[in-house]
Amino acid sequence: MTKNTAETINHEDFLFINDSLVEIFDKILRIEERELRKSRFKDITINELHLVHAITLHEQKTTSAVAHELHLSKGSLTSSVNMLVKRGYVERIRNQQDRRVINLTLTSKGRLLYRAHDAFHRQLVKSFLIGMDENDMPLIKRALTNLQNFVDEATNH
Structure with missing residues (x-):
């Protein structure tokens, strides 16, 4: 092509x-x-769900890293994180090396939400790949990379 x-x-x-x-x-x-x-997560918006997903399951990200990843201002992120903390999905943890830095981590309730959302994404991928084989993977990866590059470029403008 x-x-x-x-x-x-x-x-x-x-x-x-x-x-x-x-x-x-x-x-x-x-x-x-x-x-x-x-679900039991009725108190969450789609944007908050994607914020929980960005915080991830196993690492503590700084508020700045999450804001950058989601292309949010720190003020917008702070407002959303405040709601998630209040509802018991997220915790703020002061960084031990630099006390000025705040890390975000998921609570057990947040981890449960993350896993449910991740399971849905896994179902999407599996349904997308039905009927495909290893020979199709380079083309699929190239098409998705092209789309990702376009979306990334448009997001950064």
Whole structure:
């Protein structure tokens, strides 16, 4: 494939891919919202769910690192973290090497939410890969890398 595949691809195929990506993105968000409302995590918004996911399970990230990763101002992050602390999902821990630095970690309730969200993502990946084999992986990885690069570039502007 060449760099200008988007310009040379069959119009119907282009529309199919476009419509599929838009519909899938929208439906994933709707599924996440619906499942949150049905779960014991009713008090969480989608943005807060993704903040819990960014904090991760096994490491303590600084507030600055999480804000940078999610492209949030420190003020916006602080507001969201305050709500998650209040609801028992996140803890702030002062860094032992530099007392000015605050690390974020998930509570047991936050870890449970993280694992539930991660299980959903694993189901998405497994369903995406049905019928694929090892020979398909380079193409899939290249397509996803191209999409990730585009999204990263657009996010940084």
